[in-house]
Amino acid sequence: MIARHNSLIVNIACRVIVPFIFLYALCVIMFGHYSPGGGFQGGTILAAGVILMRLCLGKEASYKKFPPRLGLILGGIGILIYSGTGLAALLAGGNYLDYAALPVQGMDIPDRRYYGILFVELGVALGVFGVLTSIFDSLTKEK
Amino acid sequence: MKWLGIILIALFAAFLFYAEADMPAYGDPGAPGSVHVTPEYIERTYEDTHTPNIVTSVLADYRGYDTLGETTVIFTAGLICYLLLGGWKRNDS
Secondary structure, three states: OOOOOOOHHHHHHHHHHHHHHHHHHHHHHHHHHOOOOOHHHHHHHHHHHHHHHHHHHHHHHHHHHOOOOHHHHHHHHHHHHHHHHHHHHHHOOOOOOOHHHOOOOOOOHHHHHHHHHHHHHHHHHHHHHHHHHHHHHHHOOOO | OHHHHHHHHHHHHHHHHHHHOOOOOOOOOOOHHHHOOHHHHHHHHHHHHOOOOHHHHHHHHHOHHHHHHHHHHHHHHHHHHHHHHOOOOOOOO
């Protein structure tokens, strides 16, 4: 049973902190090329933001902000982004997940690999984010 | 039964410590794991991918298949949790 927390301080602090958690998660995902971080870590931080929202605001309010059935859908979309990037390279004539074969005009091969890695990390982040929130919602579901 | 478990754990720990003597020293540049493909990755990561973070380029580019498998494993775990615990509407006949 997860109910809205009874303290005003906790509620206000949650409302202030959660957007910054999301922003930090996007930062971790996008700067995975340059610093520690990447899809797995960023997706986990995104899921931590949603779970903090669930714990502080209660189920009614947080289910409106992020519906529980959205989790697995986002996870599937993430894996589709990942495998779709590989499939695009395959259909363009290269090997599976060989980003150098991605059909992008006017971009040399290292940059194609760079953006291929970025798409893959976004897919991983979406997948981890959706699956972790889905697991939390499954575990805290009331019969 | 409890003592059997303790003895088994002690034997296994002794076996692991015995096997650990053959491991290469920590950070040894001549270790087998450090001379096979690791120098190639370290030297060519920036030319190949324009990505300064070697971990990211190995994770997502050189070993992309592996990461696809990991993501699929995580997704499968979430799917199983959903099917076993979550909103599986039982409207069978």
